[in-house]
Amino acid sequence: MRRLIPLLLLALAACQSNDPRAQAKALIASRCAACHVVPGVRTAVGVVGPSLADIANRQVIAGKFANNRDNLIRWIMHPQAMMPGSAMPEMGISQPQATQIADYLRTLDKP
Numbered sequence: 001m002r003r004l005i006p007l008l009l010l011a012l013a014a015c016q017s018n019d020p021r022a023q024a025k026a027l028i029a030s031r032c033a034a035c036h037v038v039p040g041v042r043t044a045v046g047v048v049g050p051s052l053a054d055i056a057n058r059q060v061i062a063g064k065f066a067n068n069r070d071n072l073i074r075w076i077m078h079p080q081a082m083m084p085g086s087a088m089p090e091m092g093i094s095q096p097q098a099t100q101i102a103d104y105l106r107t108l109d110k111p
Contacts, residue, residue, distance in 0.1 A: 053108055
């Protein structure tokens with residue numbers, strides 16, 4: 001139950017926001033922020049993984065896969081299935097959540 005409270009608070013904040021991308025930002029804050037810098041997500045200041053600024057303009061994901069929506073969704077959901085041994089962990093992200101995150105990340109086309 002303790003683990004659910006922060007997620008419930010994030011979801012509530014997303015519902016009350018005027019930002020149409022608030023739900024995606026809340027997911028990023030709870031699942032990605034510890035490892036990545038993500039513009040537009042105040043708490044996403046991690047330095048373990050690469051910054052996701054300008055990800056929409058990159059040619060590849062993880063140095064190997066074409067940067068398109070389907071691959072990005074698959075990568076977010078199952079990075080270890082795509083690249084076993086990668087530093088990107090399985091985060092238990094569902095398809096709808098991965099789609100929201102990917103769609104937000106694809107708006108990040110400026111450094």
